[in-house]
Amino acid sequence: MVKRNRLNDGKVVLVAGGAGFVGSHLCSVLVDRGNRVICLDSYLTGSPVNVNALQSNPYFTMVEQDVCDEIQIDGPIDQIYNLACPASPKDYQADPIHTMLTSVTGTGNLLRAAARHGATFLQASTSEIYGDPEEHPQQEDYWGHVNCTGPRACYDEGKRAAEALCFDSLRAGNVDARVARIFNTYGPHMRPNDGRIVSNFVVQALSNEPLTVYGSGEQTRSFCYVTDLVEGLIRLMNCGPNPGGAVNLGNPGEFTVNELAELVLSKIKTASSIVYAPLPQDDPSRRRPDISRAKALLGWEPRVPLTDGLSHTIRWFQAALPQRRPAPRRNRRGQQPQTSVSSQPV
Numbered sequence: 001m002v003k004r005n006r007l008n009d010g011k012v013v014l015v016a017g018g019a020g021f022v023g024s025h026l027c028s029v030l031v032d033r034g035n036r037v038i039c040l041d042s043y044l045t046g047s048p049v050n051v052n053a054l055q056s057n058p059y060f061t062m063v064e065q066d067v068c069d070e071i072q073i074d075g076p077i078d079q080i081y082n083l084a085c086p087a088s089p090k091d092y093q094a095d096p097i098h099t100m101l102t103s104v105t106g107t108g109n110l111l112r113a114a115a116r117h118g119a120t121f122l123q124a125s126t127s128e129i130y131g132d133p134e135e136h137p138q139q140e141d142y143w144g145h146v147n148c149t150g151p152r153a154c155y156d157e158g159k160r161a162a163e164a165l166c167f168d169s170l171r172a173g174n175v176d177a178r179v180a181r182i183f184n185t186y187g188p189h190m191r192p193n194d195g196r197i198v199s200n201f202v203v204q205a206l207s208n209e210p211l212t213v214y215g216s217g218e219q220t221r222s223f224c225y226v227t228d229l230v231e232g233l234i235r236l237m238n239c240g241p242n243p244g245g246a247v248n249l250g251n252p253g254e255f256t257v258n259e260l261a262e263l264v265l266s267k268i269k270t271a272s273s274i275v276y277a278p279l280p281q282d283d284p285s286r287r288r289p290d291i292s293r294a295k296a297l298l299g300w301e302p303r304v305p306l307t308d309g310l311s312h313t314i315r316w317f318q319a320a321l322p323q324r325r326p327a328p329r330r331n332r333r334g335q336q337p338q339t340s341v342s343s344q345p346v
């Protein structure tokens with residue numbers, strides 16, 4: 001029996017992809033709030049280590065499974081979060097066909113499970129469905145600008161198809177499905193070698209290796225700290241009535257890649273410099289969420305500024321990485337970033 005108190009939601013919640021970066025934080029918060037959590041994951045890019053703190057909790061269960069296989073869970077399920085999908089370009093391009101099937105077959109399987117159990121469903125979609133956007137900032141009614149044959153298509157088009165499955169299931173009255181379009185999120189539990197910008201730059205700076213800026217570094221992203229995202233996901237799952245459309249979740253603070261590199265260098269005592277490498281194909285030139293819908297529907301907006309979130313993330317990587325070599329000298333390039341940063345090294 002699940003206990004209930006003021007903070008407890010007391011629901012049975014399935015988190016597919018719960019052993020990944022975002023999913024592990026979501027599982028922790030859901031258990032803290034008194035839910036019984038079933039974490040379903042194939043450990044493709046996640047790890048049981050991310051949920052170590054929960055392993056002995058009687059309200060937490062792990063199921064090792066690929067979502068591309070039929071999902072059979074005994075007992076009631078009240079809510080299903082679908083976060084199962086590699087999210088880093090390096091990861092999702094490693095096996096692009098499996099990435100596409102994870103989004104399409106996997107989301108289909110989870111939606112069928114939601115229909116059987118009468119569970120509310122939340123799909124972790126992505127700002128990538130806007131592709132290289134011609135509208136800026138991106139509002140939810142923008143249809144996007146995606147190259148459907150390029151190397152990112154397995155992810156972008158897979159997520160677009162998954163959204164279509166969700167809205168078709170909603171229109172058919174089968175599932176109360178909700179869709180969050182997540183913008184670049186960072187924080188503890190990112191894999192040091194996942195290839196994403198924040199993990200790359202922090203690990204490179206901590207290792208006294210050059211920071212690899214792709215292209216001119218003038219492309220932009222908007223970075224959301226993971227605790228803010230998790231709060232937005234939970235509010236979207238629990239809001240009523242169903243919003244009827246996708247909801248952007250992200251931090252509207254927009255930074256160039258060069259600014260992020262300088263910010264990381266300002267926070268870490270390091271000998272790292274910046275090196276420039278070719279821009280990957282179809283790399284979006286800019287990205288910033290319009291979060292008016294999330295504010296109005298969920299009363300949600302991010303609380304953690306990039307400078308604070310980066311400090312937390314750096315401290316986590318410092319503890320998680322093997323012993324660091326000391327920085328022999330400071331060798332920085334370029335101007336101070338145009339951001340309200342604390343320049344205190346962590």
Ligand code: NAD
Binds near residue numbers: 043045047091106182
């Ligand atoms: P992640 O790679 O750390 O986590 C994904 C998790 O899903 C991992 O634990 C992985 O093992 C699991 N998984 C992958 N394929 C699976 C499969 N076929 N069957 C079962 N489990 C599988 O990524 P993340 O950053 O935590 O992203 C979580 C979700 O949020 C993803 O769906 C991603 O598309 C979405 N998202 C994340 C971001 C971001 O910036 N982090 C941005 C947009 C969207």
Ligand code: UDP
Binds near residue numbers: 221
């Ligand atoms: N990027 C970079 N150096 C890195 C990793 C990424 O310059 O070591 C750039 C990348 O080209 C993109 C941005 O940072 O313009 C964000 O990349 P990431 O892979 O984190 O996310 P996504 O491209 O999916 O937004």
